[in-house]
Amino acid sequence: MNKKLKMGMVGGGQGAFIGSVHRFAAALDSEIELVCGAFSSSPEKAISSGKELGITDRRNYASYEEMFEQEMLLDEAERMDFVAIVTPNHMHYPVACAALNAGFHVISDKPATLDLDEAIKLSKLVNKTNLLFCLTHTYTGYPMVKEAKDIIRQGKLGKLRKVIVEYTQGWLSEAQDESNKQAAWRTNPAMSGISGCMGDIGSHAANLAEYITSESIEQLCAELTSFVPNRLLDDDGIALIKMSGDINGILHASQVATGEENNLTIRVYGEKGGLEWHQQEPNSLILKWLNEPMQILRTAGNNTSISLVNTRIPMGHPEGYLEAFANIYRNFAQAIRAYQQGKDASPQTFDYPGINDGVHGMAIIEGLVKSHQSDEKWFTLNN
Known part of the structure; x- marks a missing residue:
């Protein structure tokens, strides 16, 4: 041992x-x-x-x-x-x-x-x-995220066309005082960086899109917003994205989506079918086919060894964030x-x-901010 x-x-x-x-x-x-x-x-x-x-x-x-x-x-x-x-x-x-x-x-x-x-x-x-x-x-640690990646790797969806990924929360819908440690540093440029919401959770959404598709975000067109008065960093953002493999997409993140918890959702569409995964219902992966009935795959069910090796308990038992971590x-x-x-x-x-994910992730965050600040429609990432 x-x-x-x-x-x-x-x-x-x-x-x-x-x-x-x-x-x-x-x-x-x-x-x-x-x-x-x-x-x-x-x-x-x-x-x-x-x-x-x-x-x-x-x-x-x-x-x-x-x-x-x-x-x-x-x-x-x-x-x-x-x-x-x-x-x-x-x-x-x-x-x-x-x-x-x-x-x-x-x-x-x-x-x-x-x-x-x-x-x-x-x-x-x-x-x-x-x-x-x-x-x-x-x-990226969730079993059904790995299942989704493997399905795409095998070409079951055909050539990929579109990715829609969003991560919405509502916990920063109001101004927070200094006693809220998590809010204090995340809304402080000196501690958080040039982006708030997009740097904090938009980066997760971008990484998920790249992980599942095995493609990279190459260009983006972004608009970032600070809805709460006097907030120094963005608390909401949306971007059109262009990925390698001629994939178009949408990236949306918000921490002022009132009532939302940790609603990370991704949808991927190819020529033959699409898939959908929700972090708040992580044990299910939805598959949608061009000329066949919709399928719902479940964690620890009849899936590939890739997802099964990342599952610790029998199907039907809830397994989530900590296990993915x-x-x-x-x-x-x-x-x-x-x-x-x-x-x-x-x-x-x-x-x-x-580390390559780390460098590219920072390039995405910087690209989102620069695109928002630029008069140019599209911003090409440099990393």
Whole structure:
């Protein structure tokens, strides 16, 4: 039996949402254990958070710089194998660079960096160090998303024509005060970057469209809006997109769609048929055919091995967000084990979002903003 991989964490302390999600996902398959961390930019809060999580005092660090420095001094059998970065966006790049330079693999919450320039620099460092980098685009981990990708890969829909993807939420429909930590940093350009809604959830929608179709967004025509008075970043956006493979599409994201929860939906249409998937009903994949009855495939049903290997429980039991997140962690863990054995550890082999996804994702965010600001109808991505 393989020993558990040892994970460190930067961010994700008291009051954070995504840190606990990463910890749940990492622990789900019993392949990974959290052994150390620097859980806040505040030294006091970092230490207090680590104590709550049961981290031993000698590996409960006041800063990420201290953590990398001290972990490097430990014996290989004890030191962490990789670090999870779960900070606001503006800290992704400096922490990832410090980790890679210290010799540690990285799994990071998305987006990869604050801007495209940082993403390109980070990509060069990943390649230079030859270490592994994973980006947690959660929704690629769902079994029926993988099923949809495989159906398209087999050509069952014929030549693809159109993609419609949208991600709507309503939680930012009103102005939020500073006590709402999640809203405070997401609406702050210094911490979030040049885009709010599109950077936060529009990037997920774009990544999902590219993952399922195995094609890339190449051009876009966007309009972004800040509906809430005095909000500095967009809280709504829509874009026409052109993808490789001569696919046209629509990308829509909103955090002011009042009453919506996490309504991520994608529809893909080809010459022979189409498919539809809803994140809020993730166990179903709808197939629509040109001259045949509609089908509904269910998770753990009579599907391909690709979706079944990403399912943990018998059909009919609800399985969702945390499990999808855990699939990314499991695949990354398997890639690290392969790396340690001198074997192929590529994202293509182990199916996890990598640094190239991070760079292209930042190019999309930057392209959406530039298209919105431009008088030109179409903006060509440069990455």
